[in-house]
Amino acid sequence: MSDSLHLVCPACGGVNRVPSDRLQQQPNCGRCKQPLFQGKAIPVDGNAFMRQLQRSDVPLLVDFWAPWCGPCRMMAPAFEQAAAQLEPHVRLLKLNTEDEQAIAGQFGIRSIPTMILFAGGREVDRMSGALDASGIVGWARQAVAKA
Numbered sequence: 001m002s003d004s005l006h007l008v009c010p011a012c013g014g015v016n017r018v019p020s021d022r023l024q025q026q027p028n029c030g031r032c033k034q035p036l037f038q039g040k041a042i043p044v045d046g047n048a049f050m051r052q053l054q055r056s057d058v059p060l061l062v063d064f065w066a067p068w069c070g071p072c073r074m075m076a077p078a079f080e081q082a083a084a085q086l087e088p089h090v091r092l093l094k095l096n097t098e099d100e101q102a103i104a105g106q107f108g109i110r111s112i113p114t115m116i117l118f119a120g121g122r123e124v125d126r127m128s129g130a131l132d133a134s135g136i137v138g139w140a141r142q143a144v145a146k147a
Helices: 021-023 044-057 070-086 103-104 133-146
Strands: 003-010 013-020 042-044 058-065 093-094 114-119 122-128
Touching: 003 021, 003 070, 003 093, 003 103, 013 021, 044 058, 044 093, 044 103, 058 070, 070 093, 103 133, 122 133
Parallel strands: 042 093, 058 093
Antiparallel strands: 003 013, 058 114, 114 122
């Protein structure tokens, strides 16, 4: 019997148990039938972020950004490209710090863009400043390996 992972559905927030050897098979949510992975970064509010953080067994790479931030807007396409390369082993989330100032404060976000990699519900590593897609993927894979 293979190990299974808990995955939070980005569409409905339902928690799914998926055998780890089936991650590559594009699993769907048992509740809403939407794909659990879509190869793109998922915009989240504070509640959805905390649910992912507390209930998901895959590492989370979170881009803390704001709409007025030029470097954030420049990095957005690279973050999307990184999602396509890192899923299903890492889920990429985007959290707007303008809308979620309490979450930004809770995690000590002092400059944006800041990316934080979480594994097992705890912060593993963080990087401030814009990176290209290969930089994001390389940094995330290295941080996951250390986790």
